[in-house]
Amino acid sequence: MGVRCVAIGSCGRVIQRAFSLHKAHSTKDMENLFQLVRNIVPALTSKKHKGQDGRIGIVGGCQEYTGAPYFAGISALKVGADLTHVFCTREAAPVIKSYSPELIVHPVLDSSNALQEVEKWLPRLHALVVGPGLGRDDFLLNNVMNILEATKARDIPIIIDADGLWLIAQLPALIHGYQKAILTPNRVEFSRLWEAVLTGPVDTKDHSGSVLKLSQALGNITVVQKGEHDLISDGWQAPTHSWWLPGALAHSQGSATTRPSRSMVAPQPPQT
Numbered sequence: 001m002g003v004r005c006v007a008i009g010s011c012g013r014v015i016q017r018a019f020s021l022h023k024a025h026s027t028k029d030m031e032n033l034f035q036l037v038r039n040i041v042p043a044l045t046s047k048k049h050k051g052q053d054g055r056i057g058i059v060g061g062c063q064e065y066t067g068a069p070y071f072a073g074i075s076a077l078k079v080g081a082d083l084t085h086v087f088c089t090r091e092a093a094p095v096i097k098s099y100s101p102e103l104i105v106h107p108v109l110d111s112s113n114a115l116q117e118v119e120k121w122l123p124r125l126h127a128l129v130v131g132p133g134l135g136r137d138d139f140l141l142n143n144v145m146n147i148l149e150a151t152k153a154r155d156i157p158i159i160i161d162a163d164g165l166w167l168i169a170q171l172p173a174l175i176h177g178y179q180k181a182i183l184t185p186n187r188v189e190f191s192r193l194w195e196a197v198l199t200g201p202v203d204t205k206d207h208s209g210s211v212l213k214l215s216q217a218l219g220n221i222t223v224v225q226k227g228e229h230d231l232i233s234d235g236w237q238a239p240t241h242s243w244w245l246p247g248a249l250a251h252s253q254g255s256a257t258t259r260p261s262r263s264m265v266a267p268q269p270p271q272t
Contacts, residue, residue, distance in 0.1 A: 042080040054081030057121065057128040059109065059147060060162070061088025062140065065133030066095040068162060072132040073103045085125070087118050087147075089140070092133070114143040119150050127157040131164025141167050145174060152178050165189045169196040177219030179234075184224045190214070207231055208239040 042053040056076045061069035069092075073084035085104045086096055093107035108117035122128075128151050130144060144167060151158055157180045160168060165185050168175050169192045175181050185193055194202045194210065197217040202210050208231055215223045215235035225231040225239075233239035 040079055051082045051124075054127075055083045055125050056081050056085070057118075057125045058084065058086045058132060059118070059128060059130045059144060060132040060134040060164070061086060061092040061096055061109070062133060062135040062137065063089065063091040065135060066092045066099075068132035070096050070099045070103065072129050072161075074100055076129075077102055085121060087114075087121075088133070109140060109143060110137075115146040115150060118147050122151060122154050122156060125156060127159065129159045129161065131160055131162040131167075134163040134167075136163055136166060145171070148174055152180075155180065158182070159184065161185075162189075165193065169193050172197050172218065175218065175221060177221075179220055179222075182222045182224060183218070184226060186226045190223075190225050193218075208233075211239045 054076070056073070058069045058072045058076075060072070066088075069086050069088055073086050076084050083104065084102070085106060087106045087109050088096060089110040090107040091110075093105050096103060097105045106117065106121075108114050111117060128147075130148065134140065134144065144164070148158065158175075158178070159182045160175065161184045165183060166189070168183065169189075172193075175183075183193070190210075191202050194214055198213065207225070207227075211223050211225050211231045211233045212235060215221055215233045218235075220235035222232065222234045229241045231239040231241065
């Protein structure tokens with residue numbers, strides 16, 4: 001109970017600081033934000049054992065890209081998941097392990113029996129994230145194709161990002177109609193997916209309509225187009241905008257699609 005009180009108190013201080021950087025906010029705004037946090041973060045309790053609040057797999061991480069799978073895994077832990085498994089190449093494993101002892105790292109993605117090594121963990125996972133730091137090596141992509149098929153066969157939710165989206169653009173049938181999949185393209189990745197499954201250029205004047213059409217063309221898979229305002233559609237209804245705190249900025253770099261909280265954004269200097 002003491003740990004939970006400290007965590008809640010710390011969270012409150014961060015949110016209060018985030019809201020006080022520029023102007024005062026109403027009590028209702030604060031209550032709404034606290035409710036969002038409560039909805040996302042599992043409550044601490046002595047009645048659960050480790051793993052009940054989420055076991056997440058990350059497929060990605062190669063010699064060139066080790067940051068993205070780390071950020072994906074550690075972010076899952078920070079919002080309440082209990083365990084995160086990172087399935088990466090042998091060369092990437094020591095680097096990712098050195099970032100944090102909290103991640104469980106499996107150096108198997110570039111092995112000849114990668115499917116078998118990952119498949120034995122699938123029954124223990126609640127969701128799989130595919131793509132962060134994956135790269136485009138043909139051997140790795142072939143292993144990931146097999147892992148995706150095995151994951152679908154077990155009806156496990158899948159989130160696909162980064163070079164996982166590049167793979168889907170080459171083989172849209174790999175994920176077509178699997179409605180437990182979520183694709184999270186940025187603008188360039190969205191255009192690549194559009195060209196793979198639809199004819200003609202993306203309608204840049206109707207972003208919402210384009211997201212809806214792409215989702216429908218992929219068999220009503222949920223598509224989250226990242227941008228200044230994220231657009232989300234499952235193909236059945238018009239896209240909705242996700243909500244972010246003002247000042248929650250995103251970087252253009254591939255490893256930084258995670259938006260920092262406003263408490264991490266420096267206040268603007270006063271105008272003179």
